[in-house]
Amino acid sequence: MEQQPEQNVTERQRTEPVVQQQERQEDQTAPEARVFETKNVSLWYSAFRAVTDVSLSVHENEITAFIGPSGCGKTTVLRTLNRMNDLVVGARVEGDVWYRGESLYAKDVSAIAVRRRIGMVFQKPNPFPKSIYDNVAYGPRINGIHNRGKLEEIVERSLRQAALWDEVKNRLKASALGLSGGQAQRLCIARTLAVEPDVVLMDEPCSALDPIATAAIEDLMHEIKSRYTIVIVTHNMQQATRVSDRTAFFSVLRDEKSDTRTGVLVEYGRTEQIFQDPQDSRTKAYVTGRMG
Amino acid sequence: MAEHRQAFQRELETIETKIIEMFGMVAEDLSQATDALLGGDNEVVKLLAEREAIIEALYPEIEATVDRNILLQAPVAEDLRFLLSVLRIVPELERSHALVEHIARRANHILSDDLTPRTRGLVERMGDVVSDMWRRAADSWYQRDGSAAAILAERDEEMDELHASLIAELASGQMALPVTMEMTLVARFYERLGDHAVNVARRVVYLAGSQTAE
Numbered sequence: 001m002e003q004q005p006e007q008n009v010t011e012r013q014r015t016e017p018v019v020q021q022q023e024r025q026e027d028q029t030a031p032e033a034r035v036f037e038t039k040n041v042s043l044w045y046s047a048f049r050a051v052t053d054v055s056l057s058v059h060e061n062e063i064t065a066f067i068g069p070s071g072c073g074k075t076t077v078l079r080t081l082n083r084m085n086d087l088v089v090g091a092r093v094e095g096d097v098w099y100r101g102e103s104l105y106a107k108d109v110s111a112i113a114v115r116r117r118i119g120m121v122f123q124k125p126n127p128f129p130k131s132i133y134d135n136v137a138y139g140p141r142i143n144g145i146h147n148r149g150k151l152e153e154i155v156e157r158s159l160r161q162a163a164l165w166d167e168v169k170n171r172l173k174a175s176a177l178g179l180s181g182g183q184a185q186r187l188c189i190a191r192t193l194a195v196e197p198d199v200v201l202m203d204e205p206c207s208a209l210d211p212i213a214t215a216a217i218e219d220l221m222h223e224i225k226s227r228y229t230i231v232i233v234t235h236n237m238q239q240a241t242r243v244s245d246r247t248a249f250f251s252v253l254r255d256e257k258s259d260t261r262t263g264v265l266v267e268y269g270r271t272e273q274i275f276q277d278p279q280d281s282r283t284k285a286y287v288t289g290r291m292g
Numbered sequence: 293m294a295e296h297r298q299a300f301q302r303e304l305e306t307i308e309t310k311i312i313e314m315f316g317m318v319a320e321d322l323s324q325a326t327d328a329l330l331g332g333d334n335e336v337v338k339l340l341a342e343r344e345a346i347i348e349a350l351y352p353e354i355e356a357t358v359d360r361n362i363l364l365q366a367p368v369a370e371d372l373r374f375l376l377s378v379l380r381i382v383p384e385l386e387r388s389h390a391l392v393e394h395i396a397r398r399a400n401h402i403l404s405d406d407l408t409p410r411t412r413g414l415v416e417r418m419g420d421v422v423s424d425m426w427r428r429a430a431d432s433w434y435q436r437d438g439s440a441a442a443i444l445a446e447r448d449e450e451m452d453e454l455h456a457s458l459i460a461e462l463a464s465g466q467m468a469l470p471v472t473m474e475m476t477l478v479a480r481f482y483e484r485l486g487d488h489a490v491n492v493a494r495r496v497v498y499l500a501g502s503q504t505a506e
Contacts (some may be wrong), residue, residue, distance in 0.1 A: 096373065210330065239366070276369060276372065277373070277502050278366070287368050287369050288367070289296055289297045290295060290297060
């Protein structure tokens with residue numbers, strides 16, 4: 001009458017937190033695999049300190065996501081990585097930003113040369129009012145490439161990498177302004193890739209796109225990460241978990257006395273760790289959606 | 293700072309309450325089952341059968357709530373660890389209560405006079421150890437304390453030794469064959485209950501995460 005009690009329970013493996021394994025991996029990262037290293041970076045807009053004391057490393061061929069509430073400084077930090085803040089009057093960077101072992105803000109470093117190596121894709125697709133072809137060929141032409149065959153090759157390669165080629169190959173001479181939002185954003189990515197950058201910075205690249213277009217961009221990020229290093233700012237936490245290898249969580253520190261807000265880096269780690277086992281209570285509150 | 297996702301939070305708290313309830317039934321009924329077996333109390337058997345029915349209803353209910361929340365709430369961090377841990381321990385709790393009920397049911401078949409004094413002593417000892425293991429497992433879950441797993445693994449070795457001693461005692465052939473057969477099963481049930489307590493405490497290691505218990 002009695003059923004046999006069930007089998008195979010004793011041999012069940014101990015469930016170890018994934019985090020421990022990741023921390024072990026962390027230690028093995030060679031210094032040369034670090035594309036960026038920032039040390040105590042603060043960014044000032046005149047007398048206002050927008051971000052304070054950010055220290056983190058961006059690793060080669062990885063996707064690093066910056067997440068955090070509005071005003072936490074994640075976009076500001078992204079923009080320090082290719083000196084975009086130079087264009088803002090009164091902006092000043094304190095601390096060290098190393099790019100492949102060289103100081104990004106050293107006197108003899110040209111911001112133009114930096115941006116050629118470190119491209120950027122913006123929140124709102126911003127194709128030039130030119131043909132699809134000319135959008136992609138724009139950067140290479142500026143860099144002195146005028147050979148037609150060579151340009152055609154670059155345009156096709158870039159559009160393929162951006163997963164747009166099949167959709168536009170028969171209308172390369174058509175205006176880029178006729179593309180859908182998702183296509184326009186992939187065109188902007190193709191335009192960035194055309195100058196063969198080392199790093200692609202993306203500032204909320206999908207926030208103006210529908211889920212299908214978003215999925216297309218995320219797929220292409222996975223596709224290209226073996227050739228590029230990517231840093232993405234996103235408001236969409238699920239996007240961070242889907243695409244990124246590491247996640248940096250930024251938050252806002254509020255000074256009651258002066259009523260000013262400053263962005264801080266709260267926690268930085270493997271994406272699985274940040275979303276499975278965050279160490280800081282602020283990270284926990286943010287990723288679980290409890291705070292805001 | 294505003295607290296968000298309050299409806300989700302309430303769902304999680306409801307699940308936790310039900311889990312604690314299941315823990316309570318396993319731990320409490322376990323000592324009652326041992327008493328019933330050794331004292332021949334048939335009333336307890338009815339009570340435990342009723343509790344078994346409650347657990348059998350709770351089990352699918354908890355699972356469905358967890359499934360729904362994983363689907364709809366995209367949980368992460370401690371929320372995700374909690375929901376996954378619940379899915380992993382609910383079967384352990386359900387199975388364990390069934391074993392407790394099987395033990396109690398032996399009170400119908402065995403008169404306590406049928407047992408040798410040494411058998412009684414070993415059963416009593418197994419009952420005490422495994423009750424203690426289950427109380428610790430329940431506390432470790434409630435306090436999110438992963439450190440209990442190691443303690444329970446040690447206690448379980450004691451259980452295995454008691455099990456071996458009891459089997460040896462039964463094999464000595466001093467009791468009637470039907471009683472010996474029943475008691476062999478009982479010995480096995482206690483031993484399994486110890487293993488389940490260890491499994492539960494191991495699940496708490498994942499549930500607790502790497503932060504120290506607050």
